[in-house]
Amino acid sequence: MAYRLETLATMSSGELRQAWLTLFDAAAPDAPASLLRLALGHRLQTKQQGGLPAWANRMLDAIAADPAERPEPPIQIKAGTRLLREWQGKLHSVTVSDEGCLYDGRCFASLTQVAREITNTHRSGPQFFGIKRRPPPPRQGEAAHG
Template sequence: MSPETKLKVAKLSDLTIGQLAAKYEKLFGEKCRSRNRRYVHRRIAWKLQADDEGGLSEQAILRATVVAGESLIRLTPPKSRKSKKDESKVPEKWDSRLPSPGNLIERQYKGQTLHVLVLTEGFEYDGEHYKSLTAVARAITGTHCSGFYFFKLGQAK
């Protein structure tokens, strides 16, 4: 890169975003749609370097055009798919600290990984049905313990 181009690129750091946008519009001949200073700065620096050194070769431009023509370009984002988890109905008075019914709660305890299935009416652990998470924690530990505290649910991380 020539010393003149290096000086031009260095001077870009002193410009405001408005001045960078104006320079972008002048160099590229199109409206600057971004207000991200770093992005606009990099695009202008690239253009100055490309103009100084000749830019891409004809062969590279031709190859890029062919590749772009073969690629599938999506103009709109895909429609969101509803998963089975979304389809399960959550009761009206559902505790927000709990995952929706059908999900598993996992916890490491004394070297074992515990899995508790969340049901619409209670919980299932080790093949048995429990009315509350506290009852599950009591069955595991043998002492009274808050189920939410034991499974670390609803706590600030």
């Protein structure tokens, strides 16, 4: 049976448990119907629209393995951003797109590949272009440093 997000609100507890069995291929946990609806809704949306990006799943796995760890999220640059860097007397311009990094009429998969193309050595692309990470927000109970 194909389930729809809008039908979850009117499903009985038994119907929700049957939907869980279908969508998760496992018996539903002993939880209130309201929580089953939320989890089933998330599952339906994930199936329809895709899940988290791989980097987010890696971060969640790292946090689950060691909650004290705070892994660094990848640097994300919005499409349309133009980066400029002077190197050996020449100004280099890179435009970030959804497909990659456009430089010198070609598309590169990463800023690091562009930095290698420009310098002919292995370098961190974000570092080469002067991109800095934002400090993470303080954890609950920690004071913010300003």
